[in-house]
Amino acid sequence: MSQLVDLPARERERLAPQGSEIDLIDLLTLLAKARRTLVLLPLLFGVIGVAYALLATPMYQAATTFMPPKEQGGGSALLAQLGVGGGGLGGLAAGAAGLKDPNAIYIGMLESRRVREALLQQFKLQQQYKTRFRDDGLEVLKQRTRIASGKDGLISVSVQDESATQAAAMANAYVVELRKLMTQLAVTEAAQRRQFFESEFNSVQRKLIDAEVGLKQLQERSGIVKLDEQSRATVDTLADLKAQVAAREVQLAAMRNYATGENPQVRQLEAEITGLRAQLANYTRGRDDDGVLIAKSRVPAAALDYVRSLREVKYYEALFEALARQVEMAKLDEAKQSNLQVVDTATVPQKRASPKRALIVLLAVVLGGFVAVLWAVASGLWRQRGSDPLTRQRLRALGDAWRGRTAG
Structure with a gap:
């Protein structure tokens, strides 16, 4: 804008913008001239989005929910059965009952390498995921698995897979492997x-x-x-x-x-x-x-x-x-x-979890419209730089500011 100061006052007054109404009219004019681009470019992006949505591998998600075992003080009853009046192991449960979140133990066991390796071998996931190393296959399985503990005390395990049947089988297999691990480890x-x-x-x-x-x-x-x-x-x-x-x-x-x-x-x-x-x-x-x-x-x-x-x-x-x-x-x-009570067994999902085709196409069209508007404005200003001194001055000031920012 400093270049406008060097112009004569009458010329500077003529070139100066007369308000937002003129700027808005200029913008609408530029968009009207590029109306073909505004139509074709979003349409092109939409076609690309449709193609991607159709060609992308569908993923199905299955989930199971179970209630983990709760600690119970069985020591006193045990000793009563043995005839050891009142003494003995009645206080053993206090050691395990001091955890802030008892479900954290079972979530950690579900996320353990031993459980994931069992699933990797059972469903031959390394060949399915086409990973060269075992650790890479375990990482893919980890990314496709979500384990969460709810405020109601239940634990949910959800698994995504290309096969709806296998997704349900894998989710249920997590519970089976947890039961096996609990028999091997003294958890309670x-x-x-x-x-x-x-x-x-x-x-x-x-x-x-x-x-x-x-x-x-x-x-x-x-x-x-x-x-x-x-x-x-x-x-x-x-x-x-x-x-x-x-x-x-x-x-x-x-x-x-x-x-x-x-x-x-x-x-x-x-x-x-x-x-x-x-x-x-x-x-x-x-x-x-x-x-x-x-x-x-x-x-x-x-x-x-x-x-x-x-x-x-x-x-x-x-x-x-x-x-x-x-x-x-x-x-x-x-x-x-140690009795795990399954609340909801994973069933074969009827709908795919991804890709969400409608959302992908919508986002593609919106992105295409945004790119089209930018292209219309930029090309319009570029064409006006020779005939409109004010536009030329604005573009020059923008270039100077940009070069100064990057140089700094």
Whole structure:
């Protein structure tokens, strides 16, 4: 605009714009002269949009919704069934109940590499996605999957695929793989109890087998078949007391994974163990090391060995039965806590999720109209630059401003 200052006043007054009405009329004039372009260019863009919408690969989306398991305090009921009054594992659920969003665990498991690899292999997605590397296939699957947790506590899994049938199958497969993973990982409190008790149960089972084999071999070597009724009852009672102490020590070890020493249930279980040990000490007072009133000087060494072997077998039998009950109760609690309840099973979608053809064509036409208007205005101003000094001055000022901006 600085060039207009150098013109004579009368010429400058003639060239200056007379208001927005003249500018609007000029713009409409330019658009009227380019009316063919304004019609043909949006039409061309619309045709391109239609072609793209028709040729683009259709994608179908299927979704499933399920309610994840909720934590339940099954420890007290378990110990009540076992006859351990009130103490034990009732506080184990507190460790897992402190999460702000319990669903985050299950969402993380669904998004884990293990679950996605299972789907990649089951549906042969690497060949379908035409990816060279396995990680690339996993990334494509991740982009086509959406996992969300709602305010209602439900988790939804939606999957997009070129095949409507496969999209539904993949969404449902996520839930199946989650169930498998939950059986392998101790997610809930009951699952952690079950895993711990099973480990102890298997160890005791092996020791019981070894003790039974040792007792049988000793009987074959010494010829001793059985003890008298009094001695056998003593051995049974002694083994049962020791097994009760060992069973409660296992329960206490399990509790220490979740509770501190100040926990009332931990203190109660410790008191029960102390009481049983005192009872065991009173029972064995006045007896020999094996808890049996036998004069060792009058009894052959083979008989003493038999008493020790029998006591060991009885001890592991009692401990085996106690741990077996605990494992079964932990499995029942785990089944309750690990039950995924599917609210909506993914079904084969009847409508495609993309491409949205009407929207694509509409956007293409709008884009074509915008480009046509820009082209009409720019070409009109370019043609007027020679005949209209004001237009020439404006274009020159615009060019100077643009060069100054880019140079800066």
